[in-house]
Amino acid sequence: MDITQYKISADKLRLDIPEEMIAELQKDIEAHSIIGQPRAIKAIQLGINIQGRGYNIFVAGLPGTGRHNAIMQILEQESPPNRFKKDIAYGYNFKDPRSPVVLYFPAQTAGYFKRSLKRAIEKITKSIRQRLTSEAYFKKKNQLIAEIEKKERKHLSEFKQMLGEEGFILVDRQDKDQNITDIMPVLDGKAVEFDVLQELAEKGSISHTEVEDKKQKYFSFLEKLQDLFTKFDLARLSLEEELAEIQKRYVSKDVKDELKRLASRFAGEKSIEKFLGLMAQDILENIPLFLEDNKEQPEDYIPPQQKYTINIVHEVENPDKAPVVFVSQPDYPGLFGTIESIAEKTGEERSNYLMIRPGAVLDANGGFLILRVDDLLRSEDLWNTLKRVLLDNRLEIKSVPSIFSNPSALKPEPVDIDIKLILIGTEFHYEILFQQDEEFAKLFKLPAEFDDVLPLSKESIREYLGFFKATCKNKHLLPVTADGAAELLYYSARLAEDRSKLSAQFSLITDIIKEADYMARTEGKTEINAETVLKVRRQRQYLFGMLEEKLDEEILRGELLINPKGTATSRIHGLVVIDRGFYAFARPVLITARSAPGTEGIVNIERESGLSGEIHDKGVYIIQSFLQSRYARDFPLSIKAGITIEQSYVEIDGDSASLAEICALLSDITDLPLRQDIAVTGSINQMGEVQPVGGVTEKVEGFFTVCRKKGLTGTQGVIIPRLNINNLIPSREVLEAVEEGLFNIYAIDNIDQAMEILTGREAGVREAKGFKKGSINRMIEEKLRKMAMLVKNFEE
Known part of the structure; x- marks a missing residue:
């Protein structure tokens, strides 16, 4: 042959x-x-430049294919404009301090506004202090105070006169470290205590009736005194309100004019105009805060210089160029921002609008946010929140509760967002998200496949x-x-x-x-x-190569039953790729098959022991189907056969051993010895055709390495699928050995060709009267027919 x-x-x-x-x-x-x-670049360019919603970009491909560099370079070349072109800041909410307001500024003006506002507040403070320390204001203030004091003196004088006519006097006395005004009875021109009057009544100096009469009048006068002081307090309160209104009149024009000048520089920005208008009202309601520095204030007090400022959370770096933000290790605060807090002595935490911190989403506003899918999907909250931002074009900044802190009571107003998300992942990531997340297709209409x-x-x-x-x-x-x-x-x-x-x-x-x-x-x-x-x-x-060397040592010592010489029945050398992630290599394995008459079919010993993957299982099922369709056409396939990869103790998957497995089984059925100096790789289909497999270069080099270490004979080689020739790029050592005739590589199309190489006999084709006499296929068919008769006779 x-x-x-x-x-x-x-x-x-x-x-x-x-x-x-x-x-x-x-x-x-x-x-x-x-x-x-070109396909991926076109998709990225399209996604970058289309303004419609949903044109976020999913970049799919294997790591190392230059996905990230390509994205950055295309963004640099395309130089897309900033779509938002607004600075963003948070301001104090004068109506509801728990909900800070969002302010939008023309690009690159938020910093100018903040500085201008600071100067305006300084001018307002100076103006208030000047107005309310002026001679005209003090004259008016003193006049009002003098009028009310005059009325108080008059009412008090009339009350004292009434007391004198009734035999009482108004006195100031000490009571528990406090000065109080009291009423005392008068006896012989002197104020006396009621205890003294009671003693005199006991002695008969005055009557008890007179003492009781004094007591009744005392309580009546005391009520009138309290009513009088209440009138004084109300009058003083009315004076304070009147003074506050006067203060407003004195400073209102300065406050409003100063803030209006600032607002005029941002004409058309409704949020800014409204914010400054409310600020003017708040200043006029809190004028005393500007008159002196108060050191003792409540814990939740915000000084004027903080209350009347802004917290800038986003500034446009270049209005003509979109920002590009890549986050390598995203977490919730890093992406969406957070609200910081200060721990108080009581153990509670306090926040204000100045503690709002932006995240990468705000940094990328108007441009592009780049994330790796693996990083994003580590937390379900990250993906779900990011989807909401993309769908709603709004971002809610909030603190994330933890076991160490409570969520902030602040509820900042949501921020308008316009970003394009670029996700970097694999085809597997894209398929999983597309199938399992119904909103994914709305957001990512453009996959860019590398x-x-x-x-x-x-x-x-x-x-x-x-x-x-x-x-x-x-x-x-x-x-x-x-x-x-x-x-x-x-x-x-x-x-x-x-x-x-x-x-x-x-x-x-x-x-x-x-x-x-x-x-x-x-x-x-x-x-x-x-x-x-x-x-x-x-x-x-x-x-x-440490593992390679250890396996070769075991082969050379005979611990692994690999001997690339001679012939043997029911056994063959297959080839297995060992992929360690950072390095892949192949080595031969011994595949054996045993058969006997029976009805169980082909038993995959790896599968029975839980060491076979689904694709390997499929390969074994195909072997049984091939035997039945090729040979057992007019009789039942009556065989029990076992196939295994010897000395294998880890899971095996893939169907690249199915060609070697069918050859070993056919050898056992026919008792034909197979060459052991030839290793086999390839998968088969039900027609007996040999299909290409992966890792063919590693497999050829792996068997060559073992043969070289055991000694090259010139007859050794590897059988590969013909369709794999284009995938075989051997090392220079293998090429030299093939050129010198020390090693051989055979390419085949079907099982028959493999059996001819391994046995040296003709396979034979089916003719009208069956397979050719003396051919391998004739022997297989006759053996299987004999097995069927044995099973039938035994059953009868």
């Missing part, structure tokens, strides 16, 4: 990127960091060279030579797993350049060439 027809020559495996072409392209190359991605690969062409190479130049320039790295660039492009194609593609995961390429720069500098080089890039890759393989 000639199997050389399935061999792939070294020429077909080689990926050449001419250094001459690279050197030519490098001459006039421009440094730029966005490579390819591909993880781009076509390998002269134009893409030119862009890649520009990326190398920009990276080295921006990060102050050594320049990359033509052969160094060729080696980096070869590595990029390996990452893309496609001979016609380059990887768009630029962060991985950048890491190689950084490490190459370090190695080149330590060696005294002034450029990064191919030799340095290769050294970096070998160093990485060494640094990340």
Whole structure:
């Protein structure tokens, strides 16, 4: 049986990127960091410039594809205008201090307003003190006081005269450290206590009736005295009110004129005009606050200089350019703002409008807020609140209650918001949010999808060279030579797993350049060439390769049953990729199959032991369906078979072992030995066709490494799906071994071709009278028919 027809020559495996072409392209190359991605760039540009609601942008793609850099660069190039163009501040609410009011200012004028207001309050304070310390005011004030004092003296004199006529006198006396006015009876021209009068009555000097009469009059006069003092208090209160009105008349014009001058500079801004009007009324109601500095005030007192100012929470940096805010570690206060508080001696917390603090949403007002989906979805509150802001175009700033503090009693007025949200995530994030959140589609009408690969062409190479130049320039790295660039492009194609593609995961390429720069500098080089890039890759393989070495040691010691020599029945070498996140490699595994007559079908031993993933389960079901449809056409499939991956103690998933598994099972059914020096990878369908699998380069290199360490014989090799040839970009060591005939790679289309390579026998095709005599398929069909007869006879 000639199997050389399935061999792939070294020429077909080689990926050449001419250094001459690279050197030519490098001459006039421009440094730029966005490579390819025309679809994603168009979507981002569209989202940036469309003003309609719901055109927020979801940027989907794998990490490292330059999503964030592309967004920032496109925003810089497009330079969209600021859509809000308003400064925002909170002011004291003179009607309800618990609800601070929002003030909107023309761009870049809030700071000017705050300074101007401070000067206005200083002028008003000075004016009030001058007006209310003037000679005219004091004359008027003293006149009113003199009038009321005159009336008080008159009423008091009349009361004293009445007391004298009745034998009483008005006296001042001390009572518990307090001076009080009292009434006392008069005897022989002297004021006496009632106790003295009572003693005299006991002695008979005066009658008891006279004493009682005095007492009755005393209480009557005391009530009249209290009524008199009440009249005095009411008169004084009326005087204070009259003085307050006079004060208002004296200062009202100054206060109103000063604030009107300030308001006139913001004509048309209704919130500012209303705020200053209410402030003028409040100043006139609280004139005494401006007359002197009062040191003893209640805890909730806000001094005039704080009450009559504003708290700026957003200032427009550039009216002609939209702000761009990226938050890497969002939390609730950082995104939406908060209200700070001060702990009082009583343990309670106090807040005022000056303690309102803005967050990233306010910072980005009129522009763009960029967030990573992973960061945002860590807290359900963040996502739900952000949705409400986008849907309502309003933001409510509030403190977040915690076990350490209570929510603030302040309820600031909501702020008008106009932002575009740019979310950075993966396709998986987009699909999950789209399916599970009914409001998501309303908000994100434009997904910008970043591909993880781009076509390998002269134009893409030119862009890649520009990326190398920009990276080295921006990060102050050594320049990359033509052969160094060729080696980096070869590595990029390996990452893309496609001979016609380059990887768009630029962060991985950048890491190689950084490490190459370090190695080149330590060696005294002034450029990064191919030799340095290769050294970096070998160093990485060494640094990340501890698990590889340990597995190889176990294989060489015979602890893992891998022997790439000779032939054996019912066993075959499959290939498994071990992905450690930061590094992926492959190693061969032993797959075995055993069969006997029965009705149970094919048993997936991994599945029965809980170590098989759903896709691996599917592959085993396909094997059973293939056997039934290919061979058991006129008799029932009567087989019990077990398939397993030996010495595997972790979950296995994927269907790339299904080709090896069917080959092992067919070997057991027919007793045909399989070559053990050939490893197999590939998935199958129900028609027996071999389908492509992932990680084919790692799988080929993994088996080659084991064969090299055990000793290359020239017969060893790997069977891969023909559809994977374009994905195979082997290392230079593998290429050299294939070129020298020390290692072989076979590409196939179906199971029959794999069995021919592994057994050296013809597979055979079905003809009118069945499969050809002596062929593998004839043997399989006859064995399965015999099993069916045995099961039937046993049951009978």
